[in-house]
Amino acid sequence: MNIAELNVGYARYALDDDRIAPFMDNLDRINALAERSPGFVWRMQSDGGNATDISVPGDPDMISNLSVWTDVENLGAYVFNTVHARFYDRGTDWFETMTKPHFVMWHVPDGHRPTLVEAMDRLAHLRAHGSTDHAFGWDHVDMAAFRRCAHGAEADA
Helix, strand or coil, rough: CEEEEEEEECCCCCCCHHHHHHHCCCHHCCCCCHHCCCEEEECCCCCCCCCCCEECCCEEEEEEEEEEECCHHHHHHHHHCEEEEEHCCHHHEECCCCCCCCCCEEHHHCCCCCCCCHHHHHHHHHHHHCCCCCCCCCCCCCCCHHHCCCCCCCCCC
16 A cells, blocks of 8 residues: 545645745646655656646636655655755745645555545545544654754755
């Protein structure tokens, strides 16, 4: 089994606005880093190479990131222990603060590529029931396994 993850949000500015440029200008770099990271399997992307122009069903203003990893540990290492962490920490500079969960993980069979509809259903389940084996957040996993050197990874810069 692999782990799928969905992260959604609303940009504070139009994607061509200078105030969100530090995010947009580094998107290819961060996506390439993910693809080179241990445990990476797949990510949703349009012909342009990212997912910012893929509409979320029922909410065209929402931006999404959907990917599959071999396990939570490798996903967590990428999120918290690479240069990605710098962008993660600045998320509120570019995205609205969400009042309900906006990130979800779930188990998928090897070879499965989840759809955005499937992913949004998992997020809805997390929002309705909290973390369960069906849909969960970071609160459902042992963070110590990959947070021990968070923000210190310069090698991937």
